[in-house]
Amino acid sequence: MAIVVRIDVELAKRKMSVGEFAERVGLTPANVAVLKNGRAKAVRFSTLEAMCRTLGCQPGDLLEWVDD
Amino acid sequence: MFRFHGQLIIVLRVFLASLFAFLVLLQVLSLPGDILHDLGNSPDAAHLLWPMLVVGELELLCAEVVIVCTAKLLTMVRRDSIFSDASLTWVNGIVWSFVAGWLLFACLATYRTAVIYFTPRLRDPGIPILLFGIVLFGAVLVLLMLVLRALLRQATILRTDMEAVI
Numbered sequence: 299m300a301i302v303v304r305i306d307v308e309l310a311k312r313k314m315s316v317g318e319f320a321e322r323v324g325l326t327p328a329n330v331a332v333l334k335n336g337r338a339k340a341v342r343f344s345t346l347e348a349m350c351r352t353l354g355c356q357p358g359d360l361l362e363w364v365d366d
Numbered sequence: 367m368f369r370f371h372g373q374l375i376i377v378l379r380v381f382l383a384s385l386f387a388f389l390v391l392l393q394v395l396s397l398p399g400d401i402l403h404d405l406g407n408s409p410d411a412a413h414l415l416w417p418m419l420v421v422g423e424l425e426l427l428c429a430e431v432v433i434v435c436t437a438k439l440l441t442m443v444r445r446d447s448i449f450s451d452a453s454l455t456w457v458n459g460i461v462w463s464f465v466a467g468w469l470l471f472a473c474l475a476t477y478r479t480a481v482i483y484f485t486p487r488l489r490d491p492g493i494p495i496l497l498f499g500i501v502l503f504g505a506v507l508v509l510l511m512l513v514l515r516a517l518l519r520q521a522t523i524l525r526t527d528m529e530a531v532i
Contacts, residue, residue, distance in 0.1 A: 325532065329532045332532060333532060338530075338532050339527075339530040339531070340527075340530060340531040340532070341531070341532050342531055342532065345532055
Protein backbone atom coordinates (compact mmCIF):
# COMPACT_ATOMS: atom_id res chain seq x y z
CA MET A 299 0.00 0.00 0.00
CA ALA A 300 1.37 3.39 -0.97
CA ILE A 301 -0.66 5.10 1.76
CA VAL A 302 0.57 4.37 5.28
CA VAL A 303 -1.52 5.03 8.38
CA ARG A 304 0.80 6.38 11.10
CA ILE A 305 -1.34 5.54 14.09
CA ASP A 306 1.55 4.01 16.04
CA VAL A 307 3.57 7.25 15.88
CA GLU A 308 0.68 9.40 17.14
CA LEU A 309 -0.19 6.83 19.81
CA ALA A 310 3.40 6.79 21.04
CA LYS A 311 3.48 10.60 21.21
CA ARG A 312 0.41 10.57 23.45
CA LYS A 313 1.37 7.36 25.32
CA MET A 314 -2.05 5.92 24.45
CA SER A 315 -2.56 2.17 24.24
CA VAL A 316 -4.08 0.54 21.15
CA GLY A 317 -6.95 -0.81 23.25
CA GLU A 318 -7.84 2.62 24.64
CA PHE A 319 -7.55 4.17 21.18
CA ALA A 320 -9.82 1.52 19.67
CA GLU A 321 -12.40 2.05 22.38
CA ARG A 322 -12.40 5.85 22.13
CA VAL A 323 -12.58 5.87 18.34
CA GLY A 324 -15.18 3.11 18.30
CA LEU A 325 -13.21 0.63 16.23
CA THR A 326 -12.55 -3.02 16.92
CA PRO A 327 -8.93 -3.77 17.91
CA ALA A 328 -8.81 -6.02 14.84
CA ASN A 329 -9.61 -3.06 12.56
CA VAL A 330 -7.03 -0.90 14.31
CA ALA A 331 -4.50 -3.64 13.59
CA VAL A 332 -5.57 -3.67 9.94
CA LEU A 333 -4.98 0.11 9.77
CA LYS A 334 -1.60 -0.15 11.48
CA ASN A 335 -0.39 -2.99 9.29
CA GLY A 336 -1.23 -1.11 6.12
CA ARG A 337 -3.75 -3.72 5.00
CA ALA A 338 -6.67 -1.28 4.99
CA LYS A 339 -8.27 -0.71 1.60
CA ALA A 340 -10.54 2.19 2.55
CA VAL A 341 -11.34 4.39 5.54
CA ARG A 342 -14.61 6.24 6.15
CA PHE A 343 -14.33 9.98 6.68
CA SER A 344 -16.29 9.47 9.91
CA THR A 345 -13.61 7.02 11.12
CA LEU A 346 -10.86 9.44 10.13
CA GLU A 347 -12.66 12.24 11.96
CA ALA A 348 -13.01 10.13 15.11
CA MET A 349 -9.30 9.23 14.99
CA CYS A 350 -8.30 12.90 14.56
CA ARG A 351 -10.59 13.95 17.38
CA THR A 352 -9.24 11.27 19.73
CA LEU A 353 -5.61 12.05 18.92
CA GLY A 354 -6.11 15.81 18.53
CA CYS A 355 -4.30 15.82 15.21
CA GLN A 356 -4.95 16.46 11.52
CA PRO A 357 -5.58 13.79 8.84
CA GLY A 358 -2.18 14.69 7.41
CA ASP A 359 -0.53 13.60 10.65
CA LEU A 360 -2.09 10.15 10.28
CA LEU A 361 -1.84 9.52 6.57
CA GLU A 362 1.39 9.41 4.66
CA TRP A 363 2.16 8.61 1.09
CA VAL A 364 5.16 6.35 0.48
CA ASP A 365 6.47 5.60 -2.99
CA ASP A 366 6.78 1.81 -3.37
CA MET B 367 -38.83 -4.83 8.26
CA PHE B 368 -36.36 -7.51 9.27
CA ARG B 369 -38.98 -9.51 11.17
CA PHE B 370 -41.25 -9.44 8.19
CA HIS B 371 -38.32 -10.69 6.16
CA GLY B 372 -37.89 -13.66 8.52
CA GLN B 373 -41.58 -14.58 8.46
CA LEU B 374 -41.66 -14.30 4.69
CA ILE B 375 -38.79 -16.77 4.48
CA ILE B 376 -40.62 -19.24 6.74
CA VAL B 377 -43.81 -19.02 4.64
CA LEU B 378 -41.82 -19.42 1.45
CA ARG B 379 -40.06 -22.49 2.88
CA VAL B 380 -43.39 -24.13 3.75
CA PHE B 381 -44.61 -23.55 0.20
CA LEU B 382 -41.35 -24.78 -1.30
CA ALA B 383 -41.49 -27.96 0.79
CA SER B 384 -45.11 -28.53 -0.27
CA LEU B 385 -44.23 -27.93 -3.90
CA PHE B 386 -41.31 -30.36 -3.60
CA ALA B 387 -43.57 -33.06 -2.13
CA PHE B 388 -46.13 -32.41 -4.86
CA LEU B 389 -43.49 -32.74 -7.59
CA VAL B 390 -42.17 -36.00 -6.12
CA LEU B 391 -45.72 -37.32 -6.07
CA LEU B 392 -46.12 -36.36 -9.74
CA GLN B 393 -42.78 -37.90 -10.55
CA VAL B 394 -43.25 -41.30 -8.91
CA LEU B 395 -47.02 -41.80 -9.18
CA SER B 396 -49.10 -39.54 -11.41
CA LEU B 397 -46.90 -39.09 -14.45
CA PRO B 398 -45.71 -42.71 -14.89
CA GLY B 399 -49.15 -44.06 -13.97
CA ASP B 400 -50.90 -41.80 -16.44
CA ILE B 401 -48.57 -42.41 -19.34
CA LEU B 402 -48.31 -46.17 -18.77
CA HIS B 403 -52.11 -46.29 -18.70
CA ASP B 404 -52.23 -44.43 -22.04
CA LEU B 405 -49.61 -46.83 -23.39
CA GLY B 406 -51.84 -49.76 -22.47
CA ASN B 407 -54.79 -48.15 -24.24
CA SER B 408 -52.97 -47.12 -27.38
CA PRO B 409 -49.75 -49.08 -27.94
CA ASP B 410 -49.42 -47.50 -31.40
CA ALA B 411 -48.66 -44.11 -29.75
CA ALA B 412 -45.61 -45.55 -27.93
CA HIS B 413 -43.20 -43.44 -30.01
CA LEU B 414 -44.91 -40.32 -28.60
CA LEU B 415 -45.59 -41.49 -25.06
CA TRP B 416 -42.17 -42.90 -24.12
CA PRO B 417 -40.27 -39.66 -24.87
CA MET B 418 -42.97 -37.77 -22.98
CA LEU B 419 -42.49 -39.99 -19.95
CA VAL B 420 -38.68 -39.74 -19.98
CA VAL B 421 -38.62 -35.97 -20.57
CA GLY B 422 -41.42 -35.40 -18.04
CA GLU B 423 -39.50 -37.30 -15.37
CA LEU B 424 -36.30 -35.38 -16.09
CA GLU B 425 -38.14 -32.03 -16.15
CA LEU B 426 -39.55 -32.79 -12.72
CA LEU B 427 -36.07 -33.69 -11.51
CA CYS B 428 -34.82 -30.30 -12.75
CA ALA B 429 -37.66 -28.56 -10.93
CA GLU B 430 -36.74 -30.41 -7.73
CA VAL B 431 -33.10 -29.37 -8.05
CA VAL B 432 -34.26 -25.75 -8.47
CA ILE B 433 -36.35 -26.03 -5.29
CA VAL B 434 -33.47 -27.49 -3.27
CA CYS B 435 -31.10 -24.76 -4.50
CA THR B 436 -33.68 -22.07 -3.72
CA ALA B 437 -34.11 -23.45 -0.20
CA LYS B 438 -30.34 -23.34 0.30
CA LEU B 439 -30.24 -19.73 -0.93
CA LEU B 440 -33.07 -18.82 1.44
CA THR B 441 -31.03 -20.18 4.33
CA MET B 442 -28.17 -17.94 3.20
CA VAL B 443 -30.52 -14.94 3.02
CA ARG B 444 -31.65 -15.64 6.58
CA ARG B 445 -28.02 -15.82 7.79
CA ASP B 446 -27.18 -12.69 5.79
CA SER B 447 -24.53 -14.59 3.87
CA ILE B 448 -26.23 -14.46 0.48
CA PHE B 449 -23.70 -11.96 -0.85
CA SER B 450 -20.82 -14.39 -0.87
CA ASP B 451 -19.18 -16.60 -3.46
CA ALA B 452 -20.76 -19.66 -1.84
CA SER B 453 -24.19 -18.54 -3.03
CA LEU B 454 -23.03 -18.73 -6.64
CA THR B 455 -22.77 -22.53 -6.36
CA TRP B 456 -26.49 -22.80 -5.68
CA VAL B 457 -27.35 -20.13 -8.23
CA ASN B 458 -25.36 -22.12 -10.80
CA GLY B 459 -27.39 -25.19 -9.83
CA ILE B 460 -30.58 -23.26 -10.59
CA VAL B 461 -29.25 -21.87 -13.86
CA TRP B 462 -28.02 -25.27 -15.10
CA SER B 463 -31.32 -26.91 -14.13
CA PHE B 464 -33.18 -24.27 -16.11
CA VAL B 465 -30.87 -24.81 -19.08
CA ALA B 466 -31.22 -28.61 -18.90
CA GLY B 467 -34.99 -28.37 -18.53
CA TRP B 468 -35.22 -25.97 -21.44
CA LEU B 469 -33.04 -28.13 -23.70
CA LEU B 470 -35.02 -31.26 -22.84
CA PHE B 471 -38.29 -29.51 -23.57
CA ALA B 472 -36.96 -28.02 -26.79
CA CYS B 473 -35.86 -31.51 -27.94
CA LEU B 474 -39.25 -32.98 -27.07
CA ALA B 475 -41.03 -30.11 -28.83
CA THR B 476 -38.88 -30.57 -31.95
CA TYR B 477 -39.47 -34.33 -31.96
CA ARG B 478 -43.21 -33.88 -31.45
CA THR B 479 -43.40 -31.28 -34.21
CA ALA B 480 -41.46 -33.56 -36.56
CA VAL B 481 -43.80 -36.47 -35.82
CA ILE B 482 -46.83 -34.26 -36.46
CA TYR B 483 -45.28 -32.93 -39.65
CA PHE B 484 -44.40 -36.34 -41.03
CA THR B 485 -47.73 -37.93 -40.11
CA PRO B 486 -50.30 -36.43 -42.51
CA ARG B 487 -53.12 -37.78 -40.36
CA LEU B 488 -51.96 -35.67 -37.36
CA ARG B 489 -50.96 -32.54 -39.27
CA ASP B 490 -52.29 -29.52 -37.39
CA PRO B 491 -50.44 -26.31 -36.47
CA GLY B 492 -52.03 -25.96 -33.01
CA ILE B 493 -49.70 -28.13 -30.93
CA PRO B 494 -46.44 -27.07 -32.67
CA ILE B 495 -47.33 -23.40 -32.15
CA LEU B 496 -48.11 -24.01 -28.49
CA LEU B 497 -44.83 -25.93 -28.04
CA PHE B 498 -42.90 -23.19 -29.81
CA GLY B 499 -44.45 -20.61 -27.50
CA ILE B 500 -43.46 -22.59 -24.41
CA VAL B 501 -39.88 -23.01 -25.75
CA LEU B 502 -39.67 -19.23 -26.30
CA PHE B 503 -41.02 -18.56 -22.82
CA GLY B 504 -38.47 -21.00 -21.38
CA ALA B 505 -35.63 -19.25 -23.22
CA VAL B 506 -36.70 -15.94 -21.67
CA LEU B 507 -36.72 -17.57 -18.22
CA VAL B 508 -33.20 -18.99 -18.73
CA LEU B 509 -31.88 -15.58 -19.82
CA LEU B 510 -33.63 -13.89 -16.90
CA MET B 511 -31.87 -16.32 -14.53
CA LEU B 512 -28.53 -15.36 -16.09
CA VAL B 513 -29.29 -11.66 -15.55
CA LEU B 514 -30.23 -12.31 -11.92
CA ARG B 515 -27.02 -14.31 -11.48
CA ALA B 516 -24.99 -11.39 -12.85
CA LEU B 517 -26.80 -9.02 -10.46
CA LEU B 518 -25.98 -11.26 -7.51
CA ARG B 519 -22.33 -11.32 -8.53
CA GLN B 520 -22.26 -7.56 -8.78
CA ALA B 521 -23.92 -7.17 -5.40
CA THR B 522 -21.43 -9.65 -3.90
CA ILE B 523 -18.51 -7.60 -5.19
CA LEU B 524 -20.03 -4.37 -3.84
CA ARG B 525 -20.71 -5.96 -0.46
CA THR B 526 -17.15 -7.33 -0.27
CA ASP B 527 -15.80 -3.87 -1.11
CA MET B 528 -18.00 -2.19 1.49
CA GLU B 529 -16.91 -4.67 4.15
CA ALA B 530 -13.29 -3.70 3.55
CA VAL B 531 -14.08 -0.10 4.52
CA ILE B 532 -13.03 0.68 8.10
